[in-house]
Amino acid sequence: MNPILECRNLSKKYNHQTYALNDLSLSLGRGQIVGLLGPNGSGKTTLIKLINGLLIPSGGSVLIDGMAPGVDTKKLISYLPERSYLDDSMKVKDIIHYFTDFYENFHADKAYEMLADLEISPEARMRTLSKGTKEKVQLILVMSREAKLYILDEPIGGVDPAARDYILHTILSNYSEDATILLSTHLIHDIENVLDHVLFLQNGRLVLNASVDDIRMEQQKSVDILFREVFRC
Numbered sequence: 001m002n003p004i005l006e007c008r009n010l011s012k013k014y015n016h017q018t019y020a021l022n023d024l025s026l027s028l029g030r031g032q033i034v035g036l037l038g039p040n041g042s043g044k045t046t047l048i049k050l051i052n053g054l055l056i057p058s059g060g061s062v063l064i065d066g067m068a069p070g071v072d073t074k075k076l077i078s079y080l081p082e083r084s085y086l087d088d089s090m091k092v093k094d095i096i097h098y099f100t101d102f103y104e105n106f107h108a109d110k111a112y113e114m115l116a117d118l119e120i121s122p123e124a125r126m127r128t129l130s131k132g133t134k135e136k137v138q139l140i141l142v143m144s145r146e147a148k149l150y151i152l153d154e155p156i157g158g159v160d161p162a163a164r165d166y167i168l169h170t171i172l173s174n175y176s177e178d179a180t181i182l183l184s185t186h187l188i189h190d191i192e193n194v195l196d197h198v199l200f201l202q203n204g205r206l207v208l209n210a211s212v213d214d215i216r217m218e219q220q221k222s223v224d225i226l227f228r229e230v231f232r233c
């Protein structure tokens with residue numbers, strides 16, 4: 001079977017400046033949760049945008065399930081961007097209706113179930129919700145699609161610590177076993193227990209591509225501690 005994601009010598013330069021992403025090659029298999037980790041400006045969002053076809057590579061290529069980013073790969077990827085793209089004047093239930101029309105693989109019943117679990121009213125208008133609650137709604141929408149690759153750019157940044165566990169549980173219990181989740185975060189300590197694999201980016205280069213079990217066995221340390229050592233300022 002094809003890897004769900006393959007990057008070959010992928011590079012991106014903005015405005016002829018230095019490389020935001022530099023000669024990155026990697027291959028991700030199916031059925032795993034992968035942490036995309038790195039300091040500010042290391043290239044995480046750039047990589048995510050390239051995978052989603054929102055940026056064109058300056059060099060190299062990206063393949064999703066063997067295909068270049070395009071109409072067909074958008075059906076396979078469910079993407080949570082770092083900034084909200086939802087219309088603030090809409091009610092949550094209207095957005096669900098819109099998603100149901102727009103995406104063949106969107107399950108409204110699943111979205112309503114998760115909203116109820118998190119005590120968010122479908123009648124609420126987006127602009128009346130707090131930042132963290134808006135993030136929860138966005139994550140619910142993304143996880144209610146049946147996708148092969150979920151890409152979550154900072155999914156729990158604005159969510160309070162008590163809700164983070166629930167959100168992680170929501171992520172874990174709402175994707176099928178052969179799907180892959182690629183998520184970027186700075187909250188490594190909160191998230192590392194659900195990760196199978198990690199990618200460390202530094203100045204646009206991939207400096208670590210390892211399974212979490214290997215890191216714990218070989219280095220005898222948590223991902224959080226390893227990250228702090230590798231990226232100490």
Ligand SMILES: Nc1ncnc2c1ncn2[C@@H]1O[C@H](COP(=O)(O)OP(=O)(O)OP(=O)(O)O)[C@@H](O)[C@H]1O
Nearest residue numbers: 014015019020038039040041042043044045046047
């Ligand atoms: N639109 C743009 N124009 C010019 N430079 C950009 C643009 N977007 C990103 N960059 C630069 O590319 C590099 C990588 O940025 P990117 O946003 O991918 O990093 P990141 O790892 O997601 O950072 P953070 O953790 O702060 O979100 C940075 O040096 C950034 O300044």
